[in-house]
Amino acid sequence: MPVKNGNLYLEGLRAHPKDLWIEGEKVTDVTRHVAFTRAANSIAALYDMQHDPILAKEMTFNSNAGGVSEGLSFITPTSQEHLIQRGKMMLNWARFSGGVLARTPDYMNVILMACSAASDFFGKYGKNIENYFQYVMENDLTLTHTLVNVRKNKRYPSYAKGDELGLHLVQAKDDGIVVEGARILATLAPLSDEILVFPSSVVPTDKDASKYALAFGIPCDTPGLKFICREPLDVGKSSFDHPLSSRFDEGDAIVVFDNVFVPWEKVFIFNDVETANTVFSHSKVGSHINQQIVTKNMSKSEFILGLATLMTESLNTNETPYIQALASELITIYEVSKACLEASISNAELNEWGVMEPEGAPLAAAKSSFTSAYPRMIEILQLIGSSSLIAVPTDADFESDIGHYLDDYLSTDTLGAKERTKLFRMAWDISISSYGGRQVLYERFFSGDPHRTAALSFARYDKEKVKKIALQIIDRV
Ligand SMILES: Cc1cc2nc3c(=O)[nH]c(=O)nc-3n(C[C@H](O)[C@H](O)[C@H](O)COP(=O)(O)OP(=O)(O)OC[C@H]3O[C@@H](n4cnc5c(N)ncnc54)[C@H](O)[C@@H]3O)c2cc1C
Structure with a gap:
């Protein structure tokens, strides 16, 4: 698929409603809900820039996969020129909102690119991260991510004994894994297609902690995945009155994993404390x-x-x-x-x-x-x-x-x-x-x-x- 435009982005959100809640209400269509509609249109406008007759050449590149044009933030840079081109593309997206839309999709795209390039580091799951990167790039998907586990007591890590609130493995099956727990925040979650779940804090090396050493990427509408949004900052006021919040509230959500099934092909780190602890520095x-x-x-x-x-x-x-x-x-x-x-x-x-x-x-x-x-x-x-x-x-x-x-x-x-x-x-x-x-x-x-x-x-x-x-x-x- 060639690079996405705004309409395709909005259609994608409508076609895959996630289990998303705000102020006690379940949101059935983020693209039409007062709290999200104008921010969704802003993200759509970013994707439209990829088709703008003047900007398109600064926003896209031809990937190796058959000369199809892709969003430039997916490029695997091999020269300074690539970094300069990517920088221009990033600046075009940043300037659209004066930098207040922090989670423009390039944020996540470069994370995936770097992990995919370092796929050998992921051992037998390396092919999974490569395939996932290709899938996200070719479909020009929008990602959120969540790293930090909830904690009962900030003096202790989420994997302290007796506290199983953080995201952890419940069961490994033939076709995938089942996970449970909660992560504290995912910015842009209401407006994303997929969620990337990576470890953040250092996982200790004792046996009990390995069930927290996980990474995977799944669609936001995966059964059991729930997003509980903070109060909206776009409250439907005119753009004259609230010029930024009426257009650029990207949304933040607590993420609950209620027995979520993740197929093996979407697992990138599994019960591997060493890899979890060093994934960011090595990749x-x-x-x-x-x-x-x-x-x-x-x-x-x-x-x-x-x-x-x-x-x-x-x-x-x-x-x-x-x-x-x-x-x-x-x-x-x-x-x-x-x-x-x-x-x-x-x-x-x-x-x-x-x-x-x-x-x-x-x-x-x-x-x-x-x-x-x-x-x-x-x-x-x-x-x-x-x-x-x-x-x-x-x-x-x-x-x-x-x-x-x-x-x-x-x-x-x-x-x-x-x-x-x-x-x-x-x-x-x-x-x-x-x-x-x-x-x-x-x-x-x-x-x-x-x-x-x-x-x-x-x-x-x-x-x-x-x-x-x-x-x-x-x-x-
Ligand atoms: C608006 C917003 C958006 C975010 N979006 C995302 C997102 O999209 N994805 C994601 O994964 N995360 C997101 N985060 C979470 C972010 O990663 C965390 O806020 C960050 O890692 C800090 O963790 P914390 O909030 O638990 O704060 P804490 O770690 O609790 O720190 C709070 C304060 O207490 C101090 N403190 C805490 N523990 C100790 C200690 N043991 N000793 C001394 N001082 C201590 C800290 O220095 C700090 O000043 C977001 C956060 C915010 C505020």
Whole structure:
């Protein structure tokens, strides 16, 4: 099948309704439910970009499988040029929403690509991951994923004795396995076709823990699989009032596996603690996914920098040194993301799986710093905007009998009242609304606890060179 368009994507969601719940209601058609319809249309628009006469050549490539064009995020890069092309494609998708749609499908596509390229690492299940990657690519499917088990008590791992809440094996049969338990979150689940289930936290090597050492990929409408969504952030308001949440609420869901059957051909890791514990480092997924993440961060930074600039110009505070200093922090964050992306591609090398891999360190640095930079960016918008982020009437107010007061009193030297409100509604939605709050939480945690991730980065960083330099200086003085 050639690359998907928006209609095919929406039809796919309708043809395979999953067991999805929101606010106590079972959703029969996500494409028509108020909480999901506009976000579904946004994802559909991403797929339409693959058919756009101007953009198509930046969004697709011809795979080896008979010259059929595929989405560029599925490419197995073997050159720097491939990484540059993939980066452009990622940026096109990120810029569609100013980076607030974080789980554009490229996020998962590069994970699968890297795992498939490293299929030997998966031993006898290697062919399964290769086939699954081909299947997802050829059908241009949309994936969610879930890594983290639920836990009763955060001091203990989910596989602590007596706590069988985390996802685990119940039975191995001739034709597949049966699993049970729950995972804490899957972003984009309401709008996805398939779910990739991988291990995250380190599984201990005792015998009882091996039943947690699993990885597989299955359709979201697999019997027994249940998605319990958080409250909707798109509550059906106009796009003037809620410009981001009305279009880009990708959804997050708790995932319950109630005796879910997984056929053997969809199993990638089975009761294998060693493989589960090292799958991400060995498959070299990190740098590929970080290219997507840092591209999204760069897009988000340029969007917020632009927004802040427009705000200061409209309020005529852009000449104030304090405001300029705040805005310059936004420039730094944007430029650092951009520089790290460029460095990672300039220094890319072929890895042991024959895949051109962006250099990990600059991307890890950019990703790690964004977990604290993003909340600061939002704080800066609040400091710049102040009461202008609250004096933001709705579309209905402008259309009502008192609308003329707003026209009179809310204009600035450079903007009419409605134009000003439109700008500050955007700033409100990213910095003050529930949608904005979820964005901050997402950037802090979506890729794991930032403190433990930072500790891991330090442990893995090649420190020999800097130690040598320091010792040379110490010895010289
Ligand atoms: C909006 C959002 C979307 C997400 N989407 C996905 C998704 O699509 N797929 C997915 O798999 N996951 C997703 N996640 C989950 C994410 O992977 C986890 O939030 C992350 O791994 C952190 O785990 P946790 O939430 O259990 O926090 P915890 O591990 O409980 O950490 C919470 C805080 O407690 C501290 N802490 C915890 N334990 C200790 C300890 N032993 N010692 C010291 N400090 C400790 C941490 O430093 C942190 O500050 C998402 C999370 C969010 C917020």
